[in-house]
Amino acid sequence: MKVCIYGAGAIGGWIGVHLARMGHEVSVVARGATLAALQKNGLQCIQTQTQFETNETHLKAQVKASANPADLGPQDLVIVSVKAPAMADVAKGIAPLLAAHTMVLTAMNGVPWWFFEGFGESLQGTRLNTIDPEGLIGKAIPAHHVVGCVVHSSCSLDAPGVVRHHFGHGLIVGEPATQNGSVSERVQQLVSALQAAGFNASASAQIQKDVWYKLWGNMTVNPISAFTGATTDLILQDDLVRDFVSKIMLEAKAIGEKIGIPIAQTPEDRHAVTRKLGAFKTSMLQDVEAGKSVELDALVSVVCELGQLTQVSTPYTDALLGLSRLHAQVHGLYPAE
Numbered sequence: 001m002k003v004c005i006y007g008a009g010a011i012g013g014w015i016g017v018h019l020a021r022m023g024h025e026v027s028v029v030a031r032g033a034t035l036a037a038l039q040k041n042g043l044q045c046i047q048t049q050t051q052f053e054t055n056e057t058h059l060k061a062q063v064k065a066s067a068n069p070a071d072l073g074p075q076d077l078v079i080v081s082v083k084a085p086a087m088a089d090v091a092k093g094i095a096p097l098l099a100a101h102t103m104v105l106t107a108m109n110g111v112p113w114w115f116f117e118g119f120g121e122s123l124q125g126t127r128l129n130t131i132d133p134e135g136l137i138g139k140a141i142p143a144h145h146v147v148g149c150v151v152h153s154s155c156s157l158d159a160p161g162v163v164r165h166h167f168g169h170g171l172i173v174g175e176p177a178t179q180n181g182s183v184s185e186r187v188q189q190l191v192s193a194l195q196a197a198g199f200n201a202s203a204s205a206q207i208q209k210d211v212w213y214k215l216w217g218n219m220t221v222n223p224i225s226a227f228t229g230a231t232t233d234l235i236l237q238d239d240l241v242r243d244f245v246s247k248i249m250l251e252a253k254a255i256g257e258k259i260g261i262p263i264a265q266t267p268e269d270r271h272a273v274t275r276k277l278g279a280f281k282t283s284m285l286q287d288v289e290a291g292k293s294v295e296l297d298a299l300v301s302v303v304c305e306l307g308q309l310t311q312v313s314t315p316y317t318d319a320l321l322g323l324s325r326l327h328a329q330v331h332g333l334y335p336a337e
Contacts, residue, residue, distance in 0.1 A: 001019075001024045001075075003024050003025065003078075004027045004028070004069075005026065006080045006094065007030075007083075008028045008034055008038065008043065008065075009157065010157050010164075011081045011151055011155055012028075012081030013157075013161065014045055014155045014163045014165050015079055015107065015199075016043055017060070018197040018198050018199065019194075019197050020043065020061035020063055021059060021061050024193075026061065026063045026064075027065065027066070028063050028064070030066075031067045035067055037161035037162070038063060038160075041060075041161060042060050042061055042062040042161075043161060043163075044061075044163065045162075045163045045164075046158065046162065046164045047059065047164070048166070069094060069096045073096065074099035074102065075099070075102055078102060079105045079149075080104060080106050081107040083109075083292070083294075084108060084131070084295035091139075091141065092136075094141060102145055103146075104141050104146050104147065106147070107171075109298060110215060110295060110299040110302065111211065111212075111299075111302045112211065113131045114143055114148070114176045116128070118143075119177065119260070121260050123259060123309055128306075130301040130304075131302055147173060147175060148174055148204075148207035150172040150204075151170070152168050152172070153165070153167070153168035153169060154167050167277075169199050169200040170202075171200065171201040171202075172207070173194070173203055173204065174187060174204030174210070175207065176207060176208065178206060183205055212263075215252070215299065216253070216256070217270050218282065219248070219252065220249065222284040222285075223284060223321075223323075223324035224241065224320070225282040226294055226324060226328070227288075227324055229285065231279040231281055232277065232279065234279070236271050244316065246271075248317050248320055251303075251314045251317050252303055258310035259306070284299075287333070288331070288333060291331075294333050296325055300324060301321055303317050
């Protein structure tokens with residue numbers, strides 16, 4: 001395939017280097033220091049076999065890189081792996097990469113702009129103002145191009161163009177709108193290609209459910225880690241903080257039931273899963289430490305909006321949003337109102 005990575009951050013770089021090493025023609029849209037590093041040294045990934053091993057494998061792949069998508073031309077697959085605040089810029093530049101058959105794989109955190117495409121009970125077709133306030137993203141990337149992707153992996157950047165893979169190889173892939181719970185042929189082919197490249201890839205007949213389930217776990221620990229500086233183990237060790245997290249999760253669980261995503265687990269069930277991951281820095285904490293904008297809207301603001309749309313009260317989520325937003329604004333990482 002011709003594959004373009006739009007946003008060579010940690011996740012995009014991790015996926016890109018493995019696809020390139022399998023013989024796919026991989027290119028990258030990048031700017032500044034990342035563009036210079038890719039043009040000089042290619043795309044690199046440092047990985048260990050497990051979370052706890054110290055032995056490292058250094059992978060490298062040559063890729064074509066440009067700041068101008070028009071230089072790269074139409075693709076079979078575009079992997080969008082930017083932080084949510086950067087999606088408006090992606091929407092402005094992505095057109096030269098799209099042909100009629102192009103798949104746009106959104107490997108991103110949080111609730112995407114296409115969430116209610118063919119889904120959501122009475123909210124089906126609703127545009128989320130916190131994600132795509134003017135509808136520009138949806139217009140630039142029509143729904144028939146979109147394939148959703150939920151990433152279960154921890155990666156970080158050692159340097160521009162150099163990814164460190166910590167643990168997890170999971171990629172769940174699916175169409176936003178499916179017919180009778182089926183999996184399309186193009187998704188099946190994409191999953192096969194990802195599996196061949198070494199990912200633990202699987203197809204979902206309803207990707208929104210997978211998006212919501214992941215959000216249910218990280219919409220709390222991500223922002224709390226961002227304004228406290230705490231790793232996930234410390235967040236869950238504190239009884240008061242863990243109780244606050246659980247109350248937020250119960251609000252999100254109630255919203256999920258209203259839109260067709262019932263969650264059978266309790267918050268404590270999910271805390272047990274998170275504890276098994278040990279002490280790690282969330283992606284949002286990494287962004288704060290790097291002085292990068294935080295994606296509060298896709299993880300927290302949108303849940304408050306969904307609460308309003310479904311008439312579910314969200315006082316604890318509102319408190320989390322207020323604290324997170326204020327911290328980010330003070331540090332110049334979120335727009336001041």
